[in-house]
Amino acid sequence: MGRLVALAAREDERCALIGATLRRDRPEIGADIGSALERGPNGRTIKATLGEALAEPLPFQTRGTVVVDFTTPGNGRAHADACRAHGAAWVVGTTGLTPDDALAIEDAAKSVPVLVSANMSxxxxxxxxxxxxxxxxxxxxxxxxxxxxxxxxxxxxxxxxxxxxxxxxxxxxxxxxxxxxxxxxxxxxxxxxxxxxxxxxxxxxxxxxxxxxxxxxxxxxxxxSDRGIFARGALRAARFLAGARPGLYRMKDVLA
CATH class of the missing domain: 3.30.360.10 (Dihydrodipicolinate Reductase; domain 2)
Known part of the structure; x- marks a missing residue:
């Protein structure tokens, strides 16, 4: 899903793709994100952790930074800490969340807007x-x-x-x-x-x-029939969170 979201963000004029992460053992670490997507370089590199990706300086002003998270259960605490530290909103599409993930999400929502959905369609x-x-x-x-x-x-x-x-x-x-x-x-x-x-x-x-x-x-x-709908839905959620106050949101809030 991460690649689909990145591709959708790269092609959406309302979004700027500023970061991406992969497991530390992947050879793409350090590569240009745009080149890895075969869409031409965009000057941003793939990182091993969310904290590293959010720490990379931006050469332009944004309405707000939003993390779209389709990873694996067990990363909630680290991702919550990174989002809070950098003031980034957080769209959580990861399924099978652990109890600690759920607690981390609740904690993060006190400081930044967080949207959780098992399905972004x-x-x-x-x-x-x-x-x-x-x-x-x-x-x-x-x-x-x-x-x-x-x-x-x-x-x-x-x-x-x-x-x-x-x-x-x-x-x-x-x-x-x-x-x-x-x-x-x-x-x-x-x-x-x-x-x-x-x-x-x-x-x-x-x-x-x-x-x-x-x-x-x-x-x-x-x-x-097309997994791309999940990526498009996630970006819709991200645009909603970019202007939202801290709190815990659901997709029904986006559709309201």
Missing amino acids: VGAHLVAQLAARAAVALEGADVEVVELHHKKKKDAPSGTALLMARAVAEARGQGEVLRTGRSGEAPRTPGEIGVAAVRGGDVVGEHTVYLFVDGERVELTHRV
């Missing part, structure tokens, strides 16, 4: 909002969320599936009623929201919210 968030409205309108409906992803995806169920299920639960005024996976002989518990994960092939991402009532069924589906 506008369409996915619209489905979550529609599912919440439908669950209220279809009083007593049984709700199940099924997600499909490629066979290499590590976390299950996906953060987007959980987002959709929790949107329904919140709209209904429910607490923690999610059930991930289903086995055994027990009947379905009234009010629970099931979440199931399917893995296989090269599926980019598909989520369906099923709402069952006696005599009919409503299905709301979001399918992704």
